[in-house]
Amino acid sequence: MLMNNPSKTKNYQSIEKYKTTVSSMNNFTQIIHQYKSDTESVYNTWFVDNDQRLKAFRTIRRGVLQVIDDIKNKTFPNDFKESSLEFVLSCIAEQKQVFAGVAHPFYWKPKLRIPDIYENQDNKIAFGQFLENCINAKTEEQVIKEIVKLDALKIKGLGPSVASILYFLHPTWCPPFNTAILKGFNVLFKDKKKLGSWTEYLKVRETLIETNAKNKSQLSNDLGAIAGLCFEIGTQKMLIGNDEYLSEAERIKLEKNIVKRQKQIQEEKKEEKLHDEMQYHLLKIGISLGFDVTPASNDKSKSFGGQSFSFISMNTFPELPCNKETQTTIKLIDVLWFEKGTNNIIGAFEVEKSTSIYSGILRLSDLYFSISDGDEVFYIIIPNNREKEVVHQLNRPVIKNSKIHIKYILFSELRTHCDAICKFGTDLSIMAKIAKSV
Numbered sequence: 050m051l052m053n054n055p056s057k058t059k060n061y062q063s064i065e066k067y068k069t070t071v072s073s074m075n076n077f078t079q080i081i082h083q084y085k086s087d088t089e090s091v092y093n094t095w096f097v098d099n100d101q102r103l104k105a106f107r108t109i110r111r112g113v114l115q116v117i118d119d120i121k122n123k124t125f126p127n128d129f130k131e132s133s134l135e136f137v138l139s140c141i142a143e144q145k146q147v148f149a150g151v152a153h154p155f156y157w158k159p160k161l162r163i164p165d166i167y168e169n170q171d172n173k174i175a176f177g178q179f180l181e182n183c184i185n186a187k188t189e190e191q192v193i194k195e196i197v198k199l200d201a202l203k204i205k206g207l208g209p210s211v212a213s214i215l216y217f218l219h220p221t222w223c224p225p226f227n228t229a230i231l232k233g234f235n236v237l238f239k240d241k242k243k244l245g246s247w248t249e250y251l252k253v254r255e256t257l258i259e260t261n262a263k264n265k266s267q268l269s270n271d272l273g274a275i276a277g278l279c280f281e282i283g284t285q286k287m288l289i290g291n292d293e294y295l296s297e298a299e300r301i302k303l304e305k306n307i308v309k310r311q312k313q314i315q316e317e318k319k320e321e322k323l324h325d326e327m328q329y330h331l332l333k334i335g336i337s338l339g340f341d342v343t344p345a346s347n348d349k350s351k352s353f354g355g356q357s358f359s360f361i362s363m364n365t366f367p368e369l370p371c372n373k374e375t376q377t378t379i380k381l382i383d384v385l386w387f388e389k390g391t392n393n394i395i396g397a398f399e400v401e402k403s404t405s406i407y408s409g410i411l412r413l414s415d416l417y418f419s420i421s422d423g424d425e426v427f428y429i430i431i432p433n434n435r436e437k438e439v440v441h442q443l444n445r446p447v448i449k450n451s452k453i454h455i456k457y458i459l460f461s462e463l464r465t466h467c468d469a470i471c472k473f474g475t476d477l478s479i480m481a482k483i484a485k486s487v
Contacts, residue, residue, distance in 0.1 A: 077260070080237075081267045084278045084287060091146050091277040095271075101404055103347060105140055107378050107415075108408040109217040112137035113180055115447075120177030127167045129157045136407055141213055143404050147225065147273075147280050154210035163206025172204045183215060189222040193251065200247040209250035216273065224257050224272040226250055233283030320402045322353075324383075327400045327430050327460060329353035330467040331384040332361055337471035338353040339480070340386040340395055347381070367392030371419045378415050383430075394420070395477060406442045410455060417453040426477060428484060429457040443487040456484040 085092050097104060115133040119125035126132050129152075138152035157167045166176045179199045186192045192215065199207070215223035224230075231244055234253055242249045261268055261275045268274040281287040328344050328351070335342035341363045344351065349359045369376050369392055379385075386396035397416055399409030412464060413427045431439050439457045442448070447457070462483040470479050 053359045072135065077264060078267065080289065081264060081278070084281060085267075087281075087287065090281050090287065092274060092281075095144060095146050096271075096274050102273075104142060104381050104408070104412070105144060106217055106220070107374075108405075108411055109137055109140050109214070109240075110184065111411050111415075112140060113214065113218065117177050117184070118161070120173055126171060127157075129155055129167070136405070139213065140405050140408050147230075147277055148227075149214060149225065151210070151213050154206065154208075156339055158206075161206070166207060169204075172202070172207075175199070175202055175204065176207065179211075180214075184218050186219070186413050191221055192219060196247055196251065208245045209247050212250055213475055216276075220271045220273060222272075222292075224254055224274075224276040226253070227280075229283035230276050230279045231283065233279035233281065234331050234485040236282050236289060237279060260264065290401055323432075323460070324400050324402045325351050325353045326464060327402075328358070328384055328461050329356060331398050331400075331430070332358065334467060334470050334474070334480075335384070335386040336361060338474055338476060339389060341389055341391075343385050343389070345383050348383070363387070369394075369420055375415060375419045378412060379419070382412055382416065393422070393441075396426050396428070396480070398428045398430055401435070401439075402432060406431065406435065406439050407445070410442060410448060413449075413455060414451070414453055417451075421453075426480065427455045428451065428480070429455060430460065430463060431457055432460050456486050456487070458484050 084090055087093070090111075101164045112133060116125070116137060119133050134155060135152070138155055141148050141151045155164060157164070157252050162168075166172050170456060176199075179195055182195045183192050186195070186222070199211075212223055212226035216225040221340075228244060231242060231253065233240055234240065234257070240256075242253055257272060257275050257279075261272060264275075268278075278287075282289055325348075328348065332342045332344060343349075343362045343366060344358045346366065349362060351358050366380055367387060369379060371379070382396040382397050383400045384396075385394055387393060388395050394416065397413055399413060401409045409429055413429075417425070417427065429439055436457075436459065443455060443457070458480075466483050470483070
């Protein structure tokens, strides 16, 4: 047993932190409490207070609309690579943890002819129609009807892996679905549901929705919360029941999962700190140039170098001449500069440390096509090692052919020259000294 090895005592204690025993777990409320109280569970690291998760919904929705348009216009390629579908799945995969590997079922495997939506035109059109009908659905019954219709077509390789896309279109109707979530579901509900079946997915969905409804006050209308619980159980990061019969190999595997999760969280915290630093430099420069400034609406509580963003930002976000949904998206842009005392946006900045550069471009595009009056500047702020990637994304035909002009700034340039720009800059043109164009 692990406890007999002194060198592994620390790891065993870590295991104890994450496991749930029978004695402390006699009802579902206690399971939820265990899940929510673990600061390293996906509930706390992904579901709650995660600006990237919130940003993803509209970005992915925009991406799905592009997939539909590409299929309609017969510009959707015969491969996953470089397709609009690849962008959608990349944005979902950025949610990490719960959605790691979400793109794999959609890779085109020529020898297996799966998923058969690239070279088979009828299947491609059917997939596009499915996505269009789902994204426009006004009731969950309509979505279920579309799932049943798609299932009846028996398109090879196009099973409930699609549910993770549906989740970002209708998070209160469609739980995400993958191996880990299903495994956790089967443990939690003592079931034996299969992975590749839409019929099984719909049964899982019904159970999760019913259970969620009974525990909504403890979870959320958003089914990502209860799906995350299943994920934690399925990956053995949270144990339900007595674990005394775990084999040595199982315990070692559990240890590795815990260590892996802790490492991921540490890396994410480092990335977040770097992201906060870049936001702070942009806020500081904007103030020095005489603008009203604000970070993303859900970043106001952040700080860097002892400076709280809320103390250096405008108190109230100005009302913009656009609909509520678009304004909500614009408010999630990492940093905005406004002409003093007005609702006129002068500068918009997206900081992309590890997330999709194209998703940042889409948010800036939303602003441009919604309320632009021609005097704004748009910037993507990136690490030095992502310069080739941003050049590639800015060279996309959909961006090149539009009138929006997005420049990019490297982290090193912004950090190095921030104080000098604040000291010597008199207007917006100073940013051209450190910005690059494609």
